[in-house]
Amino acid sequence: MQNLIRDLRYGYRTLLRNPGFAAAAVISLALGIGANTAIFSFVNTLLLRNLHVSDPESLVILGSGKGRGNMSGTPSGKVELFSWRDYKDLRAGNSVFTELFAVDSQSPRLYASFNHSPGTAREEVLATPVSGNFFSVLGVHPAAGRFFGTSVDATPGSAPFAVLSDTFWARRFHRDPAVIGSILRMADRDYTILGAADPSFFGTRVGGIPDLWIPIAMKPTLPAVDNADLADPMSHFVNLFARTKAGVTLPQATANANLVYARMLAEYVKSPGPSGPVDAEDLAQMRTMHIDVNPASQGLSGLRGRYAEALRVLMGVVALVLLVACANVANLVVAMGARRQREMAVRLAIGAGRGRVVSQVVTEGLLLAAAAGVLGILVATGAGQLLVHRISTGPRQLPLAFDLDLRVLTFTVSISAITGILFSLAPAIRASRVDLNLSLKEGKGSTAAPGRVTFGRVLVAAQVALSLTLLVSGGLLVRSFRNLLISGTGFDRENVLVFKIDANSSGYKQDARLADLYTRIEQTLAHLPGVTAAAFSQRSFSEGRWMETFTSPGITLPQNERVIRQLGLVSPGYFKALRIPVLNGRGFNAGDSAGKPWVALVNATFAKQVFGNDAVIGRVLKMGPIDQEHDCQVVGIVGAIKSVDVRDTPEKQVYMPIAQNIRYAGNISIRIAGDPTADFHRYSPVADHPRTEPAGQLGHDAGRRSGRLSGSGTSRRPTRLRICPGRAAVIRHRSLRDGVICRCAPYE
Amino acid sequence: MEITSRETLISLDGVTKVFVTDEVETHALSGIHLNIARGEYVSIAGPSGCGKSTLLAILGLLDTPSGGSYTLNKQPVANIRMQERARIRNREIGFIFQAFNLIGDLNVYENVELPLTYRGMPGSERKKAVMEALEKVGMSHRLKHYPSQLSGGQQQRVAVARALGGSPSVLLADEPTGNLDSANGEAVMGLLKDLHRNGATICMVTHDPRYAAFADRTIHMFDGRIVEEVAGGSH
Ligand SMILES: Nc1ncnc2c1ncn2[C@@H]1O[C@H](COP(=O)(O)OP(=O)(O)OP(=O)(O)O)[C@@H](O)[C@H]1O
Ligand SMILES: [Mg+2]
Numbered sequence: 001m002q003n004l005i006r007d008l009r010y011g012y013r014t015l016l017r018n019p020g021f022a023a024a025a026v027i028s029l030a031l032g033i034g035a036n037t038a039i040f041s042f043v044n045t046l047l048l049r050n051l052h053v054s055d056p057e058s059l060v061i062l063g064s065g066k067g068r069g070n071m072s073g074t075p076s077g078k079v080e081l082f083s084w085r086d087y088k089d090l091r092a093g094n095s096v097f098t099e100l101f102a103v104d105s106q107s108p109r110l111y112a113s114f115n116h117s118p119g120t121a122r123e124e125v126l127a128t129p130v131s132g133n134f135f136s137v138l139g140v141h142p143a144a145g146r147f148f149g150t151s152v153d154a155t156p157g158s159a160p161f162a163v164l165s166d167t168f169w170a171r172r173f174h175r176d177p178a179v180i181g182s183i184l185r186m187a188d189r190d191y192t193i194l195g196a197a198d199p200s201f202f203g204t205r206v207g208g209i210p211d212l213w214i215p216i217a218m219k220p221t222l223p224a225v226d227n228a229d230l231a232d233p234m235s236h237f238v239n240l241f242a243r244t245k246a247g248v249t250l251p252q253a254t255a256n257a258n259l260v261y262a263r264m265l266a267e268y269v270k271s272p273g274p275s276g277p278v279d280a281e282d283l284a285q286m287r288t289m290h291i292d293v294n295p296a297s298q299g300l301s302g303l304r305g306r307y308a309e310a311l312r313v314l315m316g317v318v319a320l321v322l323l324v325a326c327a328n329v330a331n332l333v334v335a336m337g338a339r340r341q342r343e344m345a346v347r348l349a350i351g352a353g354r355g356r357v358v359s360q361v362v363t364e365g366l367l368l369a370a371a372a373g374v375l376g377i378l379v380a381t382g383a384g385q386l387l388v389h390r391i392s393t394g395p396r397q398l399p400l401a402f403d404l405d406l407r408v409l410t411f412t413v414s415i416s417a418i419t420g421i422l423f424s425l426a427p428a429i430r431a432s433r434v435d436l437n438l439s440l441k442e443g444k445g446s447t448a449a450p451g452r453v454t455f456g457r458v459l460v461a462a463q464v465a466l467s468l469t470l471l472v473s474g475g476l477l478v479r480s481f482r483n484l485l486i487s488g489t490g491f492d493r494e495n496v497l498v499f500k501i502d503a504n505s506s507g508y509k510q511d512a513r514l515a516d517l518y519t520r521i522e523q524t525l526a527h528l529p530g531v532t533a534a535a536f537s538q539r540s541f542s543e544g545r546w547m548e549t550f551t552s553p554g555i556t557l558p559q560n561e562r563v564i565r566q567l568g569l570v571s572p573g574y575f576k577a578l579r580i581p582v583l584n585g586r587g588f589n590a591g592d593s594a595g596k597p598w599v600a601l602v603n604a605t606f607a608k609q610v611f612g613n614d615a616v617i618g619r620v621l622k623m624g625p626i627d628q629e630h631d632c633q634v635v636g637i638v639g640a641i642k643s644v645d646v647r648d649t650p651e652k653q654v655y656m657p658i659a660q661n662i663r664y665a666g667n668i669s670i671r672i673a674g675d676p677t678a679d680f681h682r683y684s685p686v687a688d689h690p691r692t693e694p695a696g697q698l699g700h701d702a703g704r705r706s707g708r709l710s711g712s713g714t715s716r717r718p719t720r721l722r723i724c725p726g727r728a729a730v731i732r733h734r735s736l737r738d739g740v741i742c743r744c745a746p747y748e
Numbered sequence: 749m750e751i752t753s754r755e756t757l758i759s760l761d762g763v764t765k766v767f768v769t770d771e772v773e774t775h776a777l778s779g780i781h782l783n784i785a786r787g788e789y790v791s792i793a794g795p796s797g798c799g800k801s802t803l804l805a806i807l808g809l810l811d812t813p814s815g816g817s818y819t820l821n822k823q824p825v826a827n828i829r830m831q832e833r834a835r836i837r838n839r840e841i842g843f844i845f846q847a848f849n850l851i852g853d854l855n856v857y858e859n860v861e862l863p864l865t866y867r868g869m870p871g872s873e874r875k876k877a878v879m880e881a882l883e884k885v886g887m888s889h890r891l892k893h894y895p896s897q898l899s900g901g902q903q904q905r906v907a908v909a910r911a912l913g914g915s916p917s918v919l920l921a922d923e924p925t926g927n928l929d930s931a932n933g934e935a936v937m938g939l940l941k942d943l944h945r946n947g948a949t950i951c952m953v954t955h956d957p958r959y960a961a962f963a964d965r966t967i968h969m970f971d972g973r974i975v976e977e978v979a980g981g982s983h
Binding site: 002003006014017343346349350352354356440 | 810863
């Protein structure tokens, strides 16, 4: 102990006396340790850490948690999403869970205005619908106000309450307590803000902090894409979480959940919901269904799936960086050691054991490493922010932050210690082996001993080898990211601006008036100078799927292959705006209106997988959304695109014109000709509408590309495109750097 | 002279040392026979390159002989382990070098204390031993100075204090006055003489016949051999 203190004091003094050496060593190690700490903190957040809720270990999820969206129809295979009725029945019928709660698998983006700050424009908020017991089962406490409870589940549409997430409360209201109890208006309802959550609580989705939590009971009042019929047992949209009873194992929980679920389905067959009677085929399909119960202590995360692999690779790369830094510092220490060889010889001569000399040098190494560790944490904070900034290209940052918890701290301390030992042990052992006779002689002590040259060479060789490895793996990494970026999405995302219009909250119903509005806006925009095409679509890139089953006369595919993976509702200009090629037949045009025969386009993948080599044009499709009543005639084949993720494989896609299947389709894509950095000010007004017309307001996200991990330098400053109430649409534009691109995914 | 009645502390029997470098063999020592009694003061003289420092290094366990046997304190040294050798260096032997070899990052007090800390001596005892040794060499007023802030003579006096602080069985000095002017040289020699008078065993390499005269016995070496032993100084 005394020795340790003495060594530390001495080491400290030695380092102070060699400030150049100390600075070089500390800085290169700090960079290495910092990079490792930063990446590890993300690994920790995404892959290791438990949710900030009480007793996370007893949390389970029914299914894998990967399913998202709103799926209607008979479940088959592994069950991922549940209906509201499933939730209620499972909760009542099971004997293995102390509690069960439901979380909407998707968080709708809604437009809200706040009484607390009157006069401000409506803003987009991310709201997660949850069951009433959400907060109580998770065992979390409000930071202000209160949470809603199970009473909100009682009557659909009658519980307009919202709880703010801390992030939103802080970002939007600077944690003003006065906002608690005030009203926010959203989707034509006045919600009372009941309270705000604690900063450590972000729900069940890691890296997916919503702005608000609202009761699932409010689902039916939400705009079309986001609402759901709570009475329909076949409208599957929630993830189910549960707490297992003490002593219940996963297999037991799984067995019981499946038993109850099978009984429930039998009940649904007897008394079918709004989706109609269950036929023999559905019944056969139901027999294949199975619920897996999985641990959920870490919560869900789309980011986890998306970035886990990349993070592991990055972890490897930064580990290599640290190794190179170690080799560098070892070199420095050896160079220092050459100067200190005489000192070590003296110490040995006057009776220091080799162990003492080794431990002294190692202590000095640890001291350096400790300094580097402290500096490294600072580096990590900066690097973490930089990294998050680089990978989130939308206006909202990825909801990840460098977070120094005990595990990260332990990690940093450990790698610092390991680093310290790593770079000082070899020099230490060398120091303890000096030739005493040689080193103590006047004039001979500081000349190079033959051994050192070799050791130095080995170090240099090792560094070169490591750096080379690093270079190669770095190159591979960059290439795979590039592949992600450039690998064909099937559409041309350059020079496309995408923004949203919320016609629903402007009072439009899903009828002919809406279709007319869309047509007028599309035509006005398309005729703007500098705009070569404009189009509406129900979804834009990475906004999720609409899957649907279909039948087609003459086609005898098994039911599980009669699935459209992405059914797109689009306006005629869509294919031109996104430059999706029409390969055969024709695209949509103004003639494909409500009163005309219904038409559809299929993509090349669909054509090949469904019709093989047979003729495609003129074939008839019957699809879910039109309740099998309409025959849709296939009038063309278009190119396949990746609609959700750049890593998607080709999938069956079908398009229908909005005009024949009128639904809210708030995404407007416009293709800009020429210089995308052109100033748009002069293009106002875009549209001229009476006071009652769309008042939607729109954030637009530049260049976010799902699945990307490196930034590409696209502008992150939102381009504002404002459609002012009662006046005109004005496109305002600020600093659009290298072209924008596509609207992006809801943030995970 | 009562040499015969004294106990033998050091005994070398046919000790040889061969250095092999780049396929050249240097016979630094060939067949050294030497006995040194406890309390004796021996000086070693001889031309440059004759093997004096090599001999001292072997005596001080800084190096191992290529042949022959070395017995220190009745214990054959050939087959003792590294750790034990470090312990013997620490407790039984005190070194004084021509180049002082103080540690630059330690102050006077810490330099003298260093061998005692390796011994694991308790703090209070250590402090006493350090202060005693520094008083003996007249350096107790410079405790907080660093070697670079001292004159050559002062540095060598601190080195002597370091060597004798642990009350070793034998002091080995390799040209302790080599880097000093005559006044400082004499002061250091005076110190050694005092130590000898108080019972220390000293083995010193020196070129200077004036200083050799302080010794009980002078050994003359030539080309790795002892060629002459003279009682008292070399004249
Ligand atoms: N480590 C070594 N490797 C090779 N040869 C050595 C080594 N140490 C000493 N020698 C050789 O051994 C011989 C004796 O050297 P030593 O240092 O003992 O001489 P010395 O008597 O102390 O000389 P000086 O009076 O100049 O100090 C010399 O020829 C020297 O070159
Ligand atoms: Mg010599």
